Amino acid sequence: MSPQHIVVVGAGQGGLQATISLRHAGYAGRLTLIGAEPGLPYQRPPLSKAYLKEGRAEALMLRPQSFFESKDIAYLPQTTVEGIDRGAGEIAFHGPDGKGRLPYDHLVLATGTRNLRPPIEGLEHACDLRTLADAETLRTRLGTPRRIAVIGGGFIGLEFAAVARGLGHEVAVIEAAPRLMARCVSARMSEHFADLHRGMGTALHLGTPAVAVDAGGVTLGDGSHLAADFTLLAAGVVPNAELAAEAGLEVENGVRLCGRLLTSDPQISALGDCASFPDPRDGQRIRLESVQAATDHARFIAARLSKGGEDHYAALPWFWSDQADSKLQIAGFAGPGTSEVVICDGVVARLDDRGLVAVETVNNAGIHMKSRRLLSGGTPAGLDDLVQIAA
Template sequence: MTPETVLIIGAGQGGLQAAISLRQSGFAGTITLIGGEPGLPYQRPPLSKAYLRDGKAEALYLRPESFFDAKQIDYRPDTWVEAIDRTAQRVTVTGQSGAHALPYDHLVLATGTRNLRPPIEGIGLACDLRTLRDAQTLRDRLSQPTRIAVIGGGFIGLEFAAVARALGHEVAIIEAAPRLMARAVSAKMSAHFAELHRDWGNRLHLGQAAIAVEPSGVTLADGTKIASDFVLLAAGVRPNTELAEAAGLACDNGVRTDARLLTSDPAISALGDCASFPDPRSGAQIRLESVQAATDHARLIAKRIAKGDAAPYSAQPWFWSDQGPCKLQIAGFATPDAAEEEIAAGIIGRFDASGLSAIETLDNARAHMRARKLIASPVPITRAELEEIAA
C-alpha cells in the first residue's frame, strides 16, 4: 500500500532529492521536508572551494523558493526534530512556531553528519567548515593575510588549504596519520598530493596528532608549536544517528539499512551520509560520504515508496576532490588496506580479494568516465581493459 504522507528529516542534497524524486515518480501524497538550517537547501561541496573565492551564496541554492510551492512540498527550514514516536508514527518538531507533532506513513532519515570533535585541549577555539554560515565566517577571516593551521589532511582540509594558499595565506596542515587522505586514496596518490601542497607552499606535519589549540596556535604530540591566527578543524565527521538510536532503530556506523535502504522499522528509510548499507559488490556494511550516493539513495527510496519498486541498491560509487587546479576523481570504493597498482601516469587501480575495487584518476575526466563504466562491469576485468582507460 502506497503511503499517503512522507516526512523527510534533513534538507541536504539527499533529502531534497528524495522529495524531488517522489514527485517525479508520481507520488501524489503529502511531502514534508524538514531542515535544521535557515534558508533554502544548498550544495555543500563548493563551501570548501568556489564559495571561499567568490562568496556567491545564491549559486549554491539547489532550488528556488517557488519550486516548493509548485511541487507542493511543505519545506520547513530552521526546524529541528526532537523525537520519533514509531508506535504513533509521528515526530516532535521545534521551530519558529514552537513544538508540535507531525504524522507520517513513511519517514526518511537524511540527517547527514557533523564534524568530529577529537579530544584536543582547547578544540572549542577551532573553526568548522560544515555549513554555509561556517563558510561565511571563514571567508571573512580570509579577507586579510593570516596564518592558518588546518587539523586534518582529508578532502575538506586540503581543499580549504589549497584555496587559502592561493589567496596568499600561510597554511600548515596537521595530519595524525602518516599520509594525507589515508582513508580515501592510495599511498601513491597521497604522496603526489603531498608534493603538490608542498610545491604550493603549504607546510605539512604528518604522523603527529594535535594535542592542544590555543589563541596563538597548535601544539603537536611531539611538542612542536605551530603559530597561527586561527585553526580550522577538518578531522572527519560522524553520522547523526541520535534520533534513530533514541527511537530504537538498529545503528552500525550510521543508521543500519538493508539493500533497499529500509531500516529495522519498515516504515522508516535512511539515506546518504547517515546511512549504513550493504556494499553491492562485497556485501559488507559500509557508509559513504558522497553527494552521488545520497542522491542515488534518494531516487531508489522514492521509487520504492511511489511505485513499490523493491530493487536493491546497486549504484557504483564515485567521488571527487578539487584541490587548487587539480581534480582527483575516484570510481568505485576501496578500503584503506586495498592493494594498489599504477595503470598509467595519474591512473591507479585499487584491488582486494575479489579483484578491482576502485580506480583513481588525476586531471583526466575522460579516463574517469571510462573507469566508471569498467568498474560497473559484472565480468572480470583484464589487464588490457585496464590499460585502455588511459588510451
C-alpha cells in the same frame, strides 16, 4: 500502495533529492521536507572551494522557493526533529513557532553528519567548516593575510588549504596519519597531493597529531607549537544517528540499512552520510560520505516508495575533490586491504582478490568516466580491462 504522507528529515542534497525524485516519479501524496538550518537547501561541496573565493551564496541554492510551491512540498526550515514515535507514526519537532507533532506514513532520515570533535584541548579556539554560516566566517577571516593551521589532511582540510594558500596566506596542515587522505586514496595518490601542496608552499606535518589549540596556534604531539592566527578543524565527521538510536532503530556505523535502504522499521528509510548499508559488490557494511551516494540513495528510495519493487541498491559510488589545479576523481570504493597499481601518470588502480574495485584519476575525466562504466558492468573487471581503456 504508496504511503499517503512521506516526511523527509534533513534538507541537504540527499533529502531534497528524495522529494524531487518522488514528485518526478509521480508520487501525489503529502510530502514534507524538514531542515535544521535557515533558508533554502544549498550545496555543501563548494563551501570549501568556490564559495570561499567568490562568496556568492545565491549560487549555492539548489531550488528556489517557487519550486516547493509548484511541487506542493511543505518545506520547514529552522526545524529540529526531537523524537520519533514509531508506534504512533509521528515525529516530535521544534520549529520557529514552537513545538509540535507531525504524522507520517513513511519517514526518510537524511540527517547527515556533524564534525568530529577529537580529544584536543582548546577546540573552542578552532573554526569549523560545515555550514554556510561557517564558510561565511572563514571567508571574512581570509580577507587579510594570516597564518592558518588546518587540523586534518582529508578532502575538506586540503581543499581549504589550497584556497587559502592561493589567496596568499601562510598555511600549515596537521595530519595524525602518516599520509594525506589515507582513509580515501592510495599511497601513490597521497604522495601526488603531498607534492602538490608542498609545491604551493604549504607546510605538511604528517604522523604527528594536534593535542591542543590556543589563540596563538596549535601544539603538536611532539611538543612543538605552530603559530597561527586561526585554526580550522577538519578532522572528519560522525553520522547523526542519535535520533534513530533513541527511537530503537538498529545503528551500526550510522543508521543500519538493508539492501533496499530500509531501517529495522519498514516504515523508515535512511540515506546518505548518516547511514550504513551492504556494499553491492561484496556485502560488507559501508558508509559513504558523498553527495553522489546520497542522491543515488534518494532516487532509489523514491522509486521504491512510488513504484514498489524488490530490487536492491546497486549504484556504483564515485567521489571527487578539487585542490588547486588538480581534480581528483575516484570511481568505485576501495576498503582496507586493497593493493594499488599505477597505470600511468595520474591513474591508479585499486584491487582486491576479486579484481578491480576502484580507479583514481587526476585531471583525467575521460578515464574516470570509462572506469565508471567498466565498474558498473554486470561482470567483474580486472586490471587488464583498465589498461585497455586507458591505452
